């Protein structure tokens with residue numbers, strides 16, 4: 441059990457604390473950094489878990505990337521892919537729906553693809569979610585080469 445950021449060895453207690461707090465293996469220092477990020481941006485816990493799931497698969501992503509108008513939960517700039525974690529999708533109002541559609545339109549215009557992932561998917565299917573994102577990245581890579 442080592443920190444996913446700095447490879448520092450984690451004790452049993454430190455590991456358990458990290459898993460309770462964030463659900464990812466991080467040392468005290470790196471947990472604090474993430475908790476600060478969560479407090480500033482209201483980042484869902486699942487975004488942190490997905491970010492590290494992607495990192496473990498060798499994906500260089502960014503957490504809370506500012507695109508000029510808003511903060512994106514996870515951005516993979518190489519393939520211009522933005523990932524937003526939906527935490528309250530079951531209570532979506534029509535105002536939220538049209539806002540989401542407008543946001544998607546703006547990012548498409550800028551050459552970005554936005555996918556929205558319900559947080560429960562990450563909770564129950566983290567591995568499968570990562571595999572699918574890797575597939576989407578492959579598709580986008582081919583498409584970016586073509587233009």
Ligand SMILES: [Zn+2]
Nearest residue numbers: 443446467470
């Ligand atoms: Zn660390």
